[in-house]
Amino acid sequence: MNVTGHNRSPASIRDVAAAAGVSYQTVSRVINGHPSVKQSTRERVLAAIDELGFRRNATALALARGRSRAVTVLTANTTHYGYASILQGVEESARSAAYSVGVGVLESADPAAVTAEVQRAADAGGGLVVIAYDPEGVQALEAVPAGVPVVGIVETPASPPTDNRPWVWTDDRQAAYEATRHLLSLGHETVHYVAIPSSTRRTGARTSGWRQALKEAGAAQPRPVQGSWGPAGGHAAGRKLARDPSVTAILCGNDDLALGVLRALHEAGRSVPGEVSVAGFDDAPHSAYLTPSLTTVRLDFTGLGRAAFALLHGVLEESAPIAPHPVSVPELVVRESTGRPSA
Amino acid sequence: MNVTGHNRSPASIRDVAAAAGVSYQTVSRVINGHPSVKQSTRERVLAAIDELGFRRNATALALARGRSRAVTVLTANTTHYGYASILQGVEESARSAAYSVGVGVLESADPAAVTAEVQRAADAGGGLVVIAYDPEGVQALEAVPAGVPVVGIVETPASPPTDNRPWVWTDDRQAAYEATRHLLSLGHETVHYVAIPSSTRRTGARTSGWRQALKEAGAAQPRPVQGSWGPAGGHAAGRKLARDPSVTAILCGNDDLALGVLRALHEAGRSVPGEVSVAGFDDAPHSAYLTPSLTTVRLDFTGLGRAAFALLHGVLEESAPIAPHPVSVPELVVRESTGRPSA
DNA sequence: GACATGAATGTGACCGGTCACAACCGCAGT
DNA sequence: ACTGCGGTTGTGACCGGTCACATTCATGTC
Numbered sequence: 001m002n003v004t005g006h007n008r009s010p011a012s013i014r015d016v017a018a019a020a021g022v023s024y025q026t027v028s029r030v031i032n033g034h035p036s037v038k039q040s041t042r043e044r045v046l047a048a049i050d051e052l053g054f055r056r057n058a059t060a061l062a063l064a065r066g067r068s069r070a071v072t073v074l075t076a077n078t079t080h081y082g083y084a085s086i087l088q089g090v091e092e093s094a095r096s097a098a099y100s101v102g103v104g105v106l107e108s109a110d111p112a113a114v115t116a117e118v119q120r121a122a123d124a125g126g127g128l129v130v131i132a133y134d135p136e137g138v139q140a141l142e143a144v145p146a147g148v149p150v151v152g153i154v155e156t157p158a159s160p161p162t163d164n165r166p167w168v169w170t171d172d173r174q175a176a177y178e179a180t181r182h183l184l185s186l187g188h189e190t191v192h193y194v195a196i197p198s199s200t201r202r203t204g205a206r207t208s209g210w211r212q213a214l215k216e217a218g219a220a221q222p223r224p225v226q227g228s229w230g231p232a233g234g235h236a237a238g239r240k241l242a243r244d245p246s247v248t249a250i251l252c253g254n255d256d257l258a259l260g261v262l263r264a265l266h267e268a269g270r271s272v273p274g275e276v277s278v279a280g281f282d283d284a285p286h287s288a289y290l291t292p293s294l295t296t297v298r299l300d301f302t303g304l305g306r307a308a309f310a311l312l313h314g315v316l317e318e319s320a321p322i323a324p325h326p327v328s329v330p331e332l333v334v335r336e337s338t339g340r341p342s343a
Numbered sequence: 344m345n346v347t348g349h350n351r352s353p354a355s356i357r358d359v360a361a362a363a364g365v366s367y368q369t370v371s372r373v374i375n376g377h378p379s380v381k382q383s384t385r386e387r388v389l390a391a392i393d394e395l396g397f398r399r400n401a402t403a404l405a406l407a408r409g410r411s412r413a414v415t416v417l418t419a420n421t422t423h424y425g426y427a428s429i430l431q432g433v434e435e436s437a438r439s440a441a442y443s444v445g446v447g448v449l450e451s452a453d454p455a456a457v458t459a460e461v462q463r464a465a466d467a468g469g470g471l472v473v474i475a476y477d478p479e480g481v482q483a484l485e486a487v488p489a490g491v492p493v494v495g496i497v498e499t500p501a502s503p504p505t506d507n508r509p510w511v512w513t514d515d516r517q518a519a520y521e522a523t524r525h526l527l528s529l530g531h532e533t534v535h536y537v538a539i540p541s542s543t544r545r546t547g548a549r550t551s552g553w554r555q556a557l558k559e560a561g562a563a564q565p566r567p568v569q570g571s572w573g574p575a576g577g578h579a580a581g582r583k584l585a586r587d588p589s590v591t592a593i594l595c596g597n598d599d600l601a602l603g604v605l606r607a608l609h610e611a612g613r614s615v616p617g618e619v620s621v622a623g624f625d626d627a628p629h630s631a632y633l634t635p636s637l638t639t640v641r642l643d644f645t646g647l648g649r650a651a652f653a654l655l656h657g658v659l660e661e662s663a664p665i666a667p668h669p670v671s672v673p674e675l676v677v678r679e680s681t682g683r684p685s686a
Numbered sequence: 687g688a689c690a691t692g693a694a695t696g697t698g699a700c701c702g703g704t705c706a707c708a709a710c711c712g713c714a715g716t
Numbered sequence: 717a718c719t720g721c722g723g724t725t726g727t728g729a730c731c732g733g734t735c736a737c738a739t740t741c742a743t744g745t746c
Contacts, residue, residue, distance in 0.1 A: 010490075012731090012732055012733080013732070013733065014732080014733095022695080022696090023695065023696050023697080024696090024732090024733085025695075025696060025697080025734090025735095026694085026695060026696080028733070028734070028735095029694095029695085031733095032734090035693095036692090036693055036694055036695085037693095037694070037695085038693085038694060038695090041694080041695085055462065055466055056466075056732090056733075057406075057466070057468075057731090057732050057733065058463075058466040058467055058468065059402055059405045059406045059411060059467075059468050059731090059732080059733090060406055060701090060731070060732035060733040060734090061732080061733060061734080062402045062701095062733095063400075063402045063403055063406050063701050063702070063703085063731090063732080063733075063734090064700080064701055064732075064733045064734040064735080065701085065733085065734070066701070066734095068402060072443075078421075078427055078430055078431050078434065079424070079427040079428055079431055079628075081422070084421055084422040084427050085422060087421055087446070088421050088422055088448070091421065091446055091447075091448050092448070095447070095448065095450075095460070098463070100415075100445055100447070100463060100464070100467055101445060101446050101447070102443055102444060102445050102446070103430070103434055103444050103445070103446055104434075104438070104443070104444070105431070105434050105435070105438065107438075117438070119398070120441070120443060121443075123398055123399075123400070123401045124401055124443055125400075125401065125402050147353075230628055231628060231629050231631070231632040232632075234632075235632060256628070256629065259629050259632050259633075260632050262632075262634070263632040263633070263634060263636075266634045285422075285573055285574060285599070286574050286599065286602050286629060288574070289574040289575075289577075289578060289602050289603050289605075289606040290602075290606070290633070291605070291606060291609045291634065293606075355701090355702055355703080356702070356703065357702080357703095365725080365726090366725065366726045366727080367702090367703085367726090368704090368705095368725075368726060368727080369724085369725065369726080371703070371704070371705095372724095372725090374703095375704090378723095379722090379723055379724055379725090380723095380724070380725085381723085381724065381725090384724080384725085399702090399703075400701090400702050400703065402701090402702080402703090403701070403702035403703040403704090403731090404702080404703060404704080405703095405731095406701090406702080406703075406704090406731050406732070406733085407702075407703045407704040407705080407730080407731055408703085408704070408731085409704095409731070
């Protein structure tokens with residue numbers, strides 16, 4: 001009988017101490033597995049703990065220790081596949097390290113709101129993981145107060161964040177490069193690009209990888225079409241591209257955009273991959289089941305989340321040395337949506 | 344200059360008090376907007392706060408007050424559309440109430456792990472939102488220690504959780520009922536069902552709504568096909584159903600399953616909706632862009648999340664009275680994937 | 687038998703806030 | 717001059733743990 005049902009407020013170590021006839025300090029020692037506690041005493045204390053249903057108060061612990069086994073993930077979105085998977089990865093490893101995980105969403109538009117959210121997360125006391133794939137995330141990363149442990153998840157290894165904080169990345173640039181080369185190698189004259197909103201005012205890593213592949217191949221470099229994140233944006237972009245008969249290959253900034261593009265092409269009566277090839281980015285779970293199934297670049301988002309946590313964990317506990325910035329290697333997955341041009 | 348760069352440890356109210364030449368209690372009063380503080384004093388304190396870059400320590404606050412403006416969402420998954428959207432809804436309203444949001448994932452298989460996760464979340468001190476759409480969630484809801492404020496998000500209003508804790512729901516039963524009736528009204532002899540894992544050992548709400556519609560129409564009641572959550576499960580189920588030429592209408596437990604079913608039918612050479620009609624559940628963002636676009640039942644998951652938080656907020660702050668269990672009304676969205684049977 | 691030694695335990699202060707209560711202030715009422 | 721009172725401010729204890737240090741006790745050694 002470890003829970004006595006109608007207990008008023010939860011038992012503290014002093015309650016346990018009283019019940020076991022020892023001092024609170026001894027109870028503390030037992031909880032923390034300190035060696036110098038006589039066996040008989042330890043057993044008495046453990047019995048009392050069980051009896052009273054004692055659980056160590058996490059808040060008090062955090063206050064006394066000055067740090068709180070907690071990580072907060074700051075992200076612009078929690079529903080898109082990549083973001084959600086990163087969160088899942090962080091949560092996964094955080095859980096097995098007995099850390100708790102918080103989420104803070106960075107509301108677009110308002111910079112003050114972003115800063116406020118960062119502040120609140122910082123006040124929580126633990127470490128921060130900032131997903132800096134988009135403008136809000138980048139701003140958030142910069143707004144993190146000095147002294148707060150933080151790991152950034154960024155799009156490109158090219159230019160590190162302003163200071164020497166650790167970060168992890170997927171090599172999006174390389175990934176886009178490879179996807180573009182795949183399409184070119186099939187015989188397409190050039191490849192059009194439907195972009196996701198880029199992380200900075202400058203060109204995003206995916207865009208730049210695509211561009212480089214075109215350049216190296218001496219192919220024409222059409223203007224990227226700006227899309228949003230979701231399928232609706234892809235659909236809008238796809239309608240424009242579908243009107244241009246010279247378009248035979250389209251690379252999309254993510255799989256959702258690609259889905260919208262596929263739909264737009266279908267509505268315009270252009271067959272995929274017969275007339276137009278389409279490739280995506282991310283390899284979301286549904287991409288393999290579309291008709292036609294989607295050629296895309298698989299990115300290990302959950303692995304990225306795990307790496308971010310591992311890094312942060314190292315910083316917070318000062319135990320494990322900070323591993324060099326982990327990279328996850330993207331992998332091109334060729335499916336039905338890409339093929340040789342018909343002409 | 345509110346941040347003095349190289350500040351060692353963050354300033355406490357006593358630091359501020361010293362700087363302003365008042366007692367710590369006066370600082371506390373200023374922070375909390377207590378009326379009886381002389382205007383000149385207040386200004387002096389505010390100046391010191393700004394000077395030292397003081398921020399109130401959330402941990403200490405929680406310890407002193409005995410409760411912490413925090414909510415933890417317990418869920419079996421963070422990436423599936425419905426779950427992720429609920430989380431988003433909770434986060435959204437939590438943020439505007441200046442609450443922080445935690446996430447705990449309930450690892451399947453191991454019941455002990457589920458209980459442990461619930462415990463850790465409870466220890467965090469705030470309130471709990473448990474998504475009890477699946478066996479893990481239901482178990483978690485039951486494992487919440489007495490005295491911890493909790494709101495459950497359940498599948499069916501039929502049988503409330505064991506005790507009188509508040510909860511919210513979507514009327515999944517009614518939704519499935521309507522979707523089934525839609526298919527029957529198109530002239531299908533009967534409707535097959537690909538089920539998501541149900542929340543209890545008994546039949547899930549969606550299954551039961553489907554069954555009732557068939558019963559009322561005097562239609563045959565085929566065995567539901569067990570699927571998992573993702574498209575892979577739907578694909579497997581779809582392959583079985585595709586082999587049976589008598590199958591002309593399939594209702595799926597969610598849109599991901601439906602996607603897998605669509606793919607399987609395509610592979611088997613059966614046209615949708617020409618030979619077979621397919622309907623999903625949830626109205627995920629991509630469902631409208633599939634080819635054929637998916638008939639489905641739209642559920643307001645973010646609204647559900649918001650409602651859950653509102654309820655919990657009421658409990659935690661004892662201010663607003665507990666509103667009656669909010670329901671969000673599902674809406675049938677008819678698209679291309681359903682039509683009259685060909686025969 | 688006196689003393690150093692190490693194991694086992696207890697005491698007080700502290701983390702950074704809050705709460706309850708006491709004390710001080712100036713001013714009106716008698 | 718004495719009292720009452722509301723506005724202002726300060727003091728001490730507390731939330732539930734930890735940490736640094738002091739203390740007690742049994743033991744082995746000279």
